[in-house]
Amino acid sequence: MRRAVVADDPMCVGSRVQQKLLTRNRPMRAKKTSYELSRSQVETPHNIVRLVWKITHEYRTRVSRVVDLGAGDGRFSAYGRFGSYDGVEIDTSRTAAAVLPQNARLHTGCAFQYPESGYSLCIGNPPYVRHHELDEGWRDKVAERLGEQLGFMVNRKCNLYAYFMMLGLLKTAPNGLLAMLVPFEWTSRPATAPLRRYILKQQWHVDVYRFTEDIFDSVLTTASISIIDKRNRDGKWQYHSIDSDGLRRVKLHVTGFNRPVLPYEDRGPIWALRGMSPGTQKVFTLTEGERIHAGLTRDDVLPCVTTLRGLPRTITRLTAEVFRNRYVDANVKCWLIRSHEEPSPRLKAYIDSVPESLRNTWTCSGREQWYRFDLHPCPLLLVATGFTSYGPKVLVNSYGAYAIGAVCGIHAKHRRIPRERLRAFLSNINFENRVVAHSGSLKKVEMKQLNAVLRRFCSRYYRG
Numbered sequence: 280m281r282r283a284v285v286a287d288d289p290m291c292v293g294s295r296v297q298q299k300l301l302t303r304n305r306p307m308r309a310k311k312t313s314y315e316l317s318r319s320q321v322e323t324p325h326n327i328v329r330l331v332w333k334i335t336h337e338y339r340t341r342v343s344r345v346v347d348l349g350a351g352d353g354r355f356s357a358y359g360r361f362g363s364y365d366g367v368e369i370d371t372s373r374t375a376a377a378v379l380p381q382n383a384r385l386h387t388g389c390a391f392q393y394p395e396s397g398y399s400l401c402i403g404n405p406p407y408v409r410h411h412e413l414d415e416g417w418r419d420k421v422a423e424r425l426g427e428q429l430g431f432m433v434n435r436k437c438n439l440y441a442y443f444m445m446l447g448l449l450k451t452a453p454n455g456l457l458a459m460l461v462p463f464e465w466t467s468r469p470a471t472a473p474l475r476r477y478i479l480k481q482q483w484h485v486d487v488y489r490f491t492e493d494i495f496d497s498v499l500t501t502a503s504i505s506i507i508d509k510r511n512r513d514g515k516w517q518y519h520s521i522d523s524d525g526l527r528r529v530k531l532h533v534t535g536f537n538r539p540v541l542p543y544e545d546r547g548p549i550w551a552l553r554g555m556s557p558g559t560q561k562v563f564t565l566t567e568g569e570r571i572h573a574g575l576t577r578d579d580v581l582p583c584v585t586t587l588r589g590l591p592r593t594i595t596r597l598t599a600e601v602f603r604n605r606y607v608d609a610n611v612k613c614w615l616i617r618s619h620e621e622p623s624p625r626l627k628a629y630i631d632s633v634p635e636s637l638r639n640t641w642t643c644s645g646r647e648q649w650y651r652f653d654l655h656p657c658p659l660l661l662v663a664t665g666f667t668s669y670g671p672k673v674l675v676n677s678y679g680a681y682a683i684g685a686v687c688g689i690h691a692k693h694r695r696i697p698r699e700r701l702r703a704f705l706s707n708i709n710f711e712n713r714v715v716a717h718s719g720s721l722k723k724v725e726m727k728q729l730n731a732v733l734r735r736f737c738s739r740y741y742r743g
């Protein structure tokens with residue numbers, strides 16, 4: 280072992296943008312970027328690095344040239360049987376302390392500017408950064424370039440790790456292999472659908488090993504070891520579960536059950552609309568106590584529901600009584616401030632009292648008046664999109680509360696729909712074996728999946 284030889288690649292435009300993001304000193308940006316930095320710099324535990332290599336060698340007993348994009352301290356070079364290893368890492372503080380074997384090199388710079396290709400293996404744990412946390416100009420440039428080279432339109436809502444997967448496909452030889460630690464969600468999310476279609480079209484074999492336990496302390500997502508084998512053109516996708524000791528089981532479908540994942544569909548006569556994100560719930564939604572403390576009257580607020588947690592499944596309607604007992608008196612956030620319109624002097628005083636640090640959310644700083652949000656229509660039914668077993672809670676919204684955050688709303692062109700029948704229909708669907716768990720046991724149904732189910736309801740019971 281010796282100290283790292285750090286090759287001096289010129290820093291690219293993208294990396295400069297990212298570096299700028301990391302150091303900008305406006306308070307809001309600083310907060311956001313430090314989050315990005317920590318998100319992107321999760322280290323892979325050594326037992327998992329070994330496991331990735333163990334699985335890799337089941338596909339290739341030995342590999343010649345290896346590339347690791349977003350290599351950190353180059354820890355993937357410490358294991359495995361390979362001829363040479365090239366790690367590419369943007370952050371010099373990560374490369375400086377690296378200790379590498381003789382046949383490994385770390386290059387400092389942006390992976391998207393790294394010129395070499397033709398590798399037999401792309402291995403590693405790329406950075407996870409959500410699309411809206413990426414600099415737009417940089418993201419568009421990279422997406423365009425990748426799209427041009429791969430021949431499909433890259434969805435701009437991809438998380439950064441998906442860009443690294445695409446780059447890995449470009450950097451590997453025609454019979455190469457990808458072995459990457461990436462969130463399991465890439466196998467089902469709409470944003471990564473073009474990437475999946477591309478892989479399917481090439482008929483490359485895919486194996487996805489989904490971890491049954493959290494392998495990173497700080498990342499709230501289910502991780503997977505995803506293998507894309509360009510040499511095997513059987514076009515098959517296989518799903519497995521795996522624990523950190525490497526114990527595996529084959530699954531029939533991406534859901535982990537014997538039913539395929541619910542399809543994604545556009546809106547029909549009845550549709551789902553995600554809960555409003557007026558800014559931060561800390562400011563825009565209040566408990567009864569907070570409302571009184573802020574000197575606001577009920578004319579300054581609208582009733583809203585931010586959670587259905589704690590509500591027994593026997594409650595099927597949000598009535599005035601349920602709202603009062605379960606939300607107002609229980610001091611749960613249940614009032615949405617009416618800052619979507621001209622605020623009253625009382626409300627204006629509250630708005631002015633909000634500290635700068637709380638106004639600096641991504642949503643608020645994109646607005647002309649930071650507090651002026653677009654009010655969604657009031658939904659006919661309320662659905663908690665997150666759930667742990669069977670399916671989400673569904674309520675008929677008799678009280679007229681607005682849906683916020685993880686509670687979404689069901690809407691219809693004509694408001695006279697059989698709401699109770701629709702509630703019963705939704706409550707009787709076993710969503711659990713039709714959606715993918717993205718974080719531990721927590722499952723989430725997407726709006727477009729609800730739309731698919733709502734279309735089924737319409738075709739049976741309602742023509743609109």
Ligand SMILES: C[S@@+](CC[C@H](N)C(=O)[O-])C[C@H]1O[C@@H](n2cnc3c(N)ncnc32)[C@H](O)[C@@H]1O
Pocket residue numbers: 293294318319320321322323348349350351352353354367368369370373388389390391403404405406407
């Ligand atoms: C999830 S960490 C993994 C680090 C290391 N491979 C490991 O497994 O411990 C991702 C790494 O990608 C680096 N990174 C982020 N953007 C990059 C870019 N455009 N080019 C190269 N590296 C990048 C981060 O600095 C971070 O070290």
